[in-house]
Amino acid sequence: MSAPGSVVAFVMPYYDDGQPWRRSTLDLTLESIRRQSDGDWHVYLTDDASPHPGTRAFLADTAARMPGRMTVLEAPVNAGAGDARNRAVRAAASDGCTLLAYLDSDDVAHPDRVRVVRQRFAQDPALEFLYSDIEFIDEHGAPWESADLLPGLHLLNQQQALPKLTGRERWAEQATDRDNIAIPSAMNLRTDLALRFPFPRVRFCEDVATLFRYLGSGAKIDHVAGIPTGYRVPRQGGSSSRKQSGDLDEFNRLRCVNERAGLEDALAHAVERGVTDELRGRAVLCRYLIRIGRTVAADGSPELGREQLREAYALDPATFAEHATRRELDSVEREVGSRL
Structure with missing residues (x-):
């Protein structure tokens, strides 16, 4: 691995209520990181005060299987994914990491994500936020047909075909024309932007609220093609956010x-x-x-x-x-x- 300043820090919230799929999908997510074509990465995972008694031991064992590659943090109380991400961001910043890649614990990173992200930010020192497309996958990794998705997700998928928002001062288009340009797992950014605009301590739609704040700051944004994130949407059970x-x-x-x-x-x-x-x-x-x-x-x-x-x-x-x-x-x- 290179010096911390060039390492891409994967920022990952994790919550374990004892359902087996939590751990199995985390394993798949981490495997997608281990398969990166560029090895300059480190995982910062925050356990969001999981209630399952075996979580600490499970995560310690998981980190031990990735020696020097994974830092496990513990939130004192369950405060949601946004707060968990903030803790991981601060830890990455403390270690000197200047580039972040958000990735939720059930999603899948494209194998070239680290390579392309490092390349794009190195090519443009003014670039602050870089987002990719997403591909909807189910609990087994199989692709979704757009028409079969819930209405909100179907809309998000349709809007991926619109012209991409790039440059600066794109907050108006995001507000008036788009439901969302990127889910957290498709966001890559400089650490200082994340520190300036942490996620609010709310449990739902904290990602869109934070994206608005990024754009309102005048940050330069861009889109990158060819490295879509696998966004896992189970066919059984629906949205966990809606359940909560x-x-x-x-x-x-x-x-x-x-x-x-x-x-x-x-x-x-x-x-x-x-x-x-x-x-x-x-x-x-x-x-x-x-x-x-x-x-x-x-x-x-x-x-x-x-x-x-x-x-x-x-x-x-x-x-x-x-x-x-x-x-x-x-x-x-x-x-x-x-x-x-």
């Missing part, structure tokens, strides 16, 4: 709250840096509320979707009238009128 939130409506509500907080921070940073003003920021937020309202409605939370549209109308009626459909505008105006 309690139900679909609660998950989508937390999604709206947490993503909006990240976007509002991004807009505040952009205004502070002088690249936009409050008027445009309000218009971007309005258009985001229209988009997320449509998204959660299509995902099975129609009343929450209508709530987002009402907030968009109250925030900026002119922008709402310009970007809403005739049906959406009529519906909101009727509701507002009935309350006067």
Whole structure:
């Protein structure tokens, strides 16, 4: 391995509740790292206060089978994947690692990821964030057909075909036109960017909220083709995030709250840096509320979707009238009128 400054640090949260698939998929994830064509990597895994009593011994044994390649950290309380990533980022920074690759413990890294990431960041010293595409795989590693995915994941897959967001100041397009440009496991970045904008200590959609903050900082971003991340989506059991939130409506509500907080921070940073003003920021937020309202409605939370549209109308009626459909505008105006 090279000096720490050129090593790609894989940042990985881990949670073990005793279900066998947790450990088996972690083994597969680590195997994808061991098979990297470039050996300059190190794994920083944070155990997110797993309740299973055998977790500590299991992870110690796992690290022992990767001597000098894996650092296991322990969170004192279960605080979610974002907080676990933050702990791993700080450890990597303390060891002098300047490049990070986020990878969740059930996803799969392309064998050329480290090589390409190191190459791209070396070629462009101004580059701060580099994202790849994803390929949906099931619990057995078999590919998904896009049409068989849940609506939100189907939308994410469709949006991968859109022109890639690159360069600087792309927060508006992310807010108004994209559900998300990258899941955490497809994100690579300089350590100083991750330290400046840690993940919020929330359990759901912390990734999109943090991505908004990266973009709002003016960070230079780019897309890299040819090294897709395998994003594991089980065919049985559905989304673990949705299960933890309690139900679909609660998950989508937390999604709206947490993503909006990240976007509002991004807009505040952009205004502070002088690249936009409050008027445009309000218009971007309005258009985001229209988009997320449509998204959660299509995902099975129609009343929450209508709530987002009402907030968009109250925030900026002119922008709402310009970007809403005739049906959406009529519906909101009727509701507002009935309350006067």
